[in-house]
Amino acid sequence: MHRLVWMLAILALALTACGQSDEVEDLGAAPSAAAEATEAAVATDPADETDTSAVASDGAPAAGADTADGQAATGSTADDDLPGRPVVWADALNTRAEAGVTGVEADDVLNVRSLPGPDQQIVGRLAPLRTGVALTGGARMVGDAAWYEVRVDDTVGWVHSAFIDLVAGTTDITAEVRDADLPPTAASMRELAEQVVRARGLDEGYQLVWGPRRVSGVSAEEQRRIVISDGPHVGDLGEITVDVIDTFDDSVAAERMTIFGQPDGDGFSLRSVERTLFCDVTRGAGQTCA
Structure with missing residues (x-):
């Protein structure tokens, strides 16, 4: 369902690059040497949707950004305080199964952000083949794109829905x-x-x-x-x-x-x-x- 929504609705979401930071947690990803990373092409026409930041989980070798205190997000933000609006299918999310990264190029990363949205701070990065990701059930629409809250090891953050699926x-x-x-x-x-x-x-x-x-x-x-x-x-x-x-x-x-x-x-x-x-x-x- 979520794939159908973003495939038909997202037309051109371009995301900006951030500077590299040693504070960003590498969650099994090795960012490429490229100065910028694009958050990932998820639109129905050519447009980037993989984040250009140093967190390997948005779909691009991010240059990197960290949270204000250098710590990963805790996932404790109340829904009413989150950017965007509720996702209608949030109650249907399978939080019991293992999730993994898909559709991210080999020299890129998927950015994990502190809050839903392409402009939020990066708290981690996921490699293109990373599995062992857990959905928490958090979901928000920011613009025409859905974002899901995930837990990876001890880090909780948000990733673009186009790059996370259940491992079968x-x-x-x-x-x-x-x-x-x-x-x-x-x-x-x-x-x-x-x-x-x-x-x-x-x-x-x-x-x-x-x-x-x-x-x-x-x-x-x-x-x-x-x-x-x-x-x-x-x-x-x-x-x-x-x-x-x-x-x-x-x-x-x-x-x-x-x-x-x-x-x-x-x-x-x-x-x-x-x-x-x-x-x-x-x-x-x-x-x-x-």
Whole structure:
């Protein structure tokens, strides 16, 4: 439900950069060297929605900002004192299941903020593959975007709803992909990842778009975004992790595929594929997101 709202409503939310601070808690993220981080492209047209600050949990290598006293938010702010307005589906949030970051690029981070909204202070950062996040049940609409309160270790803060989903489990889908019409080799690990996406039929009826920003001139419903959340790494094997984040499904929010390639001449052949399913935060976290 929350995905449908922001996909149709958010058109162009641009967020500003903050300066790096040693006080910001690194919650399992390593910000890139980039001076700015964009909070993450969540709009129906190309627009940033990953925060540009040093907290790895808004979807960009944030330059960083900390709370006034250098401490993480406690989550004790009364609802009436929070920015924004209530979220109508807040009571449906699944606070029992494990949540994780989705749709954040490998060199970016998801910012955790002291209060809901892109202008609030940053109290932590989450890496693109971070799991083990808990929803507290707090939810607010700021502009056209929903923000959820989360707990990570001892830190409580707010993240943009576009980048947090429930972890449903990981399965090996190598045999399924091999049974599809997969080319024998790919020139790069990114090309191999695209071959896997197409072999699974995830491109049918869609224009594949690499990265968090949608392209202009094509409706949001006709685009399917693929975000490289880790890699590519090349050693004895090639490895890349991609998030397919436009599912247009009320239950399945995203698919993450970790793909291993065997060096083969000047390219790579498929070694294995693991898929992690992510469910909408208002659903269950079983293998079917029921």
